[in-house]
Amino acid sequence: MQRLVLKELPRYECLVEASKQFPDLNPSACEAFMHLRRAGDEVSRVMDAHFSGHDITHGRFLIMMLLLEKKGADCPRPSTPAELADFASVSRATITGLLDTLERDGFVLREPNPADRRQMSVHLTPAGQAFMHTLLPVHFRLITDLMGNLSENERTTLAKLLTKISTKASDV
Amino acid sequence: MQRLVLKELPRYECLVEASKQFPDLNPSACEAFMHLRRAGDEVSRVMDAHFSGHDITHGRFLIMMLLLEKKGADCPRPSTPAELADFASVSRATITGLLDTLERDGFVLREPNPADRRQMSVHLTPAGQAFMHTLLPVHFRLITDLMGNLSENERTTLAKLLTKISTKASDV
DNA sequence: AGCTAATAGTTAGCATCCTAACCAATAAAT
DNA sequence: ATTTATTGGTTAGGATGCTAACTATTAGCT
Numbered sequence: 001m002q003r004l005v006l007k008e009l010p011r012y013e014c015l016v017e018a019s020k021q022f023p024d025l026n027p028s029a030c031e032a033f034m035h036l037r038r039a040g041d042e043v044s045r046v047m048d049a050h051f052s053g054h055d056i057t058h059g060r061f062l063i064m065m066l067l068l069e070k071k072g073a074d075c076p077r078p079s080t081p082a083e084l085a086d087f088a089s090v091s092r093a094t095i096t097g098l099l100d101t102l103e104r105d106g107f108v109l110r111e112p113n114p115a116d117r118r119q120m121s122v123h124l125t126p127a128g129q130a131f132m133h134t135l136l137p138v139h140f141r142l143i144t145d146l147m148g149n150l151s152e153n154e155r156t157t158l159a160k161l162l163t164k165i166s167t168k169a170s171d172v
Numbered sequence: 173m174q175r176l177v178l179k180e181l182p183r184y185e186c187l188v189e190a191s192k193q194f195p196d197l198n199p200s201a202c203e204a205f206m207h208l209r210r211a212g213d214e215v216s217r218v219m220d221a222h223f224s225g226h227d228i229t230h231g232r233f234l235i236m237m238l239l240l241e242k243k244g245a246d247c248p249r250p251s252t253p254a255e256l257a258d259f260a261s262v263s264r265a266t267i268t269g270l271l272d273t274l275e276r277d278g279f280v281l282r283e284p285n286p287a288d289r290r291q292m293s294v295h296l297t298p299a300g301q302a303f304m305h306t307l308l309p310v311h312f313r314l315i316t317d318l319m320g321n322l323s324e325n326e327r328t329t330l331a332k333l334l335t336k337i338s339t340k341a342s343d344v
Numbered sequence: 345a346g347c348t349a350a351t352a353g354t355t356a357g358c359a360t361c362c363t364a365a366c367c368a369a370t371a372a373a374t
Numbered sequence: 375a376t377t378t379a380t381t382g383g384t385t386a387g388g389a390t391g392c393t394a395a396c397t398a399t400t401a402g403c404t
Binding site: 005006008010011014022023024026029030031032033035036037038040041042043045046058059070075089090094136140141142143144147148154156158159161163168169170 | 197
């Protein structure tokens with residue numbers, strides 16, 4: 001699961017040059033856009049490599065993350081396939097596939113809900129919890145490392161700028 | 173081709189709370205990380221939707237972009253499958269698949285290279301060029317829109333911060 | 345020259361995620 | 375109360391990108 005992204009981004013002057021031919025090309029917008037794609041892709045690569053070293057995938061990890069018991073949790077926690085799909089912005093069919101694998105590996109359990117016989121109730125098994133508690137420190141360590149070139153201030157700035165893009169993107 | 177990403181990111185206090193349980197969790201690093209993933213994903217969704225409206229995919233578009241004749245081009249241009257794979261940071265097998273489709277659609281031509289009979293030489297057909305020149309204005313317009321919430325300064329700052337992440341990621 | 349190693353491209357088979365169609369169960373409407 | 379619409383979950387089949395194995399050609403060594 002990879003995205004095609006340019007390895008070497010075009011130099012800014014090339015963008016300016018191209019903007020003469022294409023008036024809709026805004027060099028700074030293009031530059032920001034390409035950097036976003038590349039950084040996202042690089043980070044994905046690192047994370048995927050990390051996950052595959054632990055016989056898990058990004059998708060399965062995220063599902064277990066969502067199912068994980070939170071301490072002092074006022075944060076709502078999804079417990080049905082439909083809720084998981086919603087939290088993870090992914091189709092229900094995808095959740096079915098991920099849960100199949102997680103159940104096969106003994107990390108998750110699906111139980112019917114007597115109150116509404118359409119629904120399934122999903123939880124982590126003890127093995128699933130143990131797995132996560134082994135993996136999470138390494139996982140968080142890796143994220144901390146990845147952001148290691150940025151100061152606290154820069155991280156906050158980055159988050160703010162990226163939010164502006166996400167907001168725009170969701171209503172384009 | 174989608175990535176699983178949280179729709180609602182956890183609030184900062186939740187991250188701080190969680191960091192008490194997991195000392196390796198750095199709240200600001202985590203926050204920046206998740207924003208990066210989400211923004212990248214949102215932007216990908218918008219672009220993919222745009223592409224599919226023109227019966228093309230991200231991958232095929234990028235290949236055609238790489239093959240496109242550049243005016244005043246001192247920028248090097250790939251012309252063999254191996255070079256395309258390198259420029260796009262993708263496997264050669266993937267390029268084979270993309271070229272198969274592009275060739276079927278009449279956008280690209282593969283020709284043997286008499287000088288080195290292992291190599292193929294790839295170029296856009298006139299139809300491929302025409303297609304790109306129709307699509308590109310819309311494409312650039314969309315990118316400009318997506319970055320529309322950011323000022324010139326913010327775009328530059330964003331690019332700078334993202335570069336720091338890409339740099340770090342490529343040697344983690 | 346002739347054998348070995350490296351390189352170009354393709355093929356085969358896998359994983360993830362998608363949409364569309366489907367069945368079962370519940371809710372809503374008359 | 376019965377019909378109709380909606381919701382939850384799964385299944386089937388497709389697309390993209392991957393790795394590993396394969397063939398053909400070229401380069402390097404002795």
